[in-house]
Amino acid sequence: MSWLFRFLLIFFFCVPVFANERPVIIGSKKFTESYVLGEIARRTLIDAGISAEHRQGMGGTIIVWQALRGGQIDLYPEYTGTIVQEILKRSDPMKVDFIVEELRKAGIGMTNPIGFNNTYALVMRRDRASELGIGTISDLQKHPELKFGLTHEFLDRQDGWQSMAVAYRLTSQNVSGIDHALGYDALRSRQIDVKDAYSTDAKIAQYDLVILNDDQKFFPRYDAVFLYRLGLNEKAITALRGLEGKIDEKRMIQLNAEAESTKDYGKAANLFFGVDAKSPSSYGETFSQKLSRWTARHLELAGFSLLLSIIVGIPLGIWASRGGALGQLILGFAGVVQTIPSLALLALLVPLPFFGISVRTAIAALFLYGLLPIVRNTATGLQDIPRALRESAVALGLSPRARLWQIYLPMASRSILAGIKTSAVINVGTATLAALIGAGGLGEPILSGLNLNDHATILQGAIPAAILALLVQYMFDLLDRVLIPKGLRL
């Protein structure tokens, strides 16, 4: 079995070599602003003559941070408040110099602020605020009659409502918990007067709201910055630092609004660069270009993993067909892997040192998924060969190798191919989840569609994925006629 192990090792070391020709890889988190900043960074680098790639919406803070530390990405947009609390795990505010020093220990550098602070904020309708003469949070003390509609997270957070009410001596009892998006609608329809927000929410401009000035500096600063690996080349760092101070809050709100109204992050980046930008927007692609890019990656993921499943699964199936403890072990292992939910399997592989956020992880997970049908069908196909025929092959004096290749495997070919077909269809479906760890494919539009709450975008990925699965099924039906010996199809 050792050759198999060696093969796997070599394969997985090779995948990154041909999968990433190593442009600068930019990551982003799974929300609009992060996508937009990632896209702006990508085009900034390309304008500076550096090849760059944007892996969108890779997940939450910890996943993207780990990917940066592990070198799977080179940079991503982050917020100072998040760096202090979630990455450095400090509860007290920290000086910028100190943050930079702490990050350096992890081999990570930080740009100066991009120019806006996306912190928690309290917002009101503009007309209501001016009617009451409210401009700062302190002004709220004079109006205990105002109705607050706050998100549950803000109500629960340590640095949220409880301590803020103490700090500003707010006495309003008129506080209710409401979902973030619904809160905006409630604010517009005058059911509530004040709500918490992220200061760069696009809805703020859209609904003509005002941000109340945090005059006591209660909220920590969430200045947007880029984090990058210190190993990143000087030219790229310089280009990136060119973005420092370039986007203020008003601008960012505009860009977010553009992204949400057009359902297109690239258009938001266009808005930033202006019409005569040099670099092409990846979203300037026509739909068919995008579709072929997604599909090609999707097939790459499903194809490579299937190939691996076949190369590993058939020998395992042959071993399993011989029964005994080893056979039970192999079938048991493949069965257990199959019962792990696909999302969980991806999540389990991500923290492993060798995998992380990468195409490699996606292929490894899909490979494990594809294993069981092939192993089981190979074993069953071989075990179903009648004993008389097995004995005939032995009694003829064929060598064990010839028996396997000339007699047993051809006779089991129908069953083995059925297993491969099952794996292929499973892989094409499951490969949509690869987008969750930034590996691309047809899951990409599905994921951004979910993020933008846009059904059309979801269907751009879902329909091709379904069609692809049907095509794969059909192709294998054709393949049956080529690969299953004629004598078995009579």
Added chain:
Amino acid sequence: MSALVQLIGVSKSFGDAAAVHDIDFSIKRGETTVLIGPSGCGKSTLLRLIIGLLAPDVGQIQFDGSELRSDKVDLIRHRVGYVIQEGGLFPHLTACGNVLLMARHLSRDENEMHARLSELSALTRFPEGLLDRYPLELSGGQRQRVSLMRALMLGPELLLLDEPLGALDPLVRAALQKDLKEIFARLEQTTLLVTHDLAEAAYLGDKIVLMNEGRIVQQGSIGDLRERPASNFVSDFINAQRGLVLS
């Protein structure tokens, strides 16, 4: 005449298949030896011991004077032809593919192979035009003829037939019996035939070995068994089958 195969004190017992106990017998060159007995008497077990599909617990099996050992068994198998009840043809190979399988495996000369193929199809009366067919496209009798061709392809010193005609209807069976007798005679083929049909045994066999419950009860010509039965079982066995024929 010398013995090609010699079994000395062979015993084999195991779970589900019929066991055999303390078997001494030999297969003489050029003769057709028939193993006969009721179902489960161990005759198929004995045959599988001779081709090395099973190894004896006790005793020794000699082939051409040397002991049958597991490391040399494939070499012996190339000198033995083997036909089983349903033919044992591989369904994914054509008739021709089945017959030539071993010759190709041993990289024999392609022209000689095809010459031998024509020769065998004439000998076994299998139409050459059907050689491209797959086993599923052939009748039961045709399949057995192909199986016989496959067994004879390498010119085996010993031919083992395990109830080769058992699954065939009576007319086809009678025709094949006649052809077999002719083939054995023409090739002076050393043959071991397993059957439960006394008439077939009497027609084809030079020597008959009657088994019951894993032991050899009597061996000799059909005349010996009829006229000098060694036990009540022998006469019962012979009378039972004769009775069937008469009624």
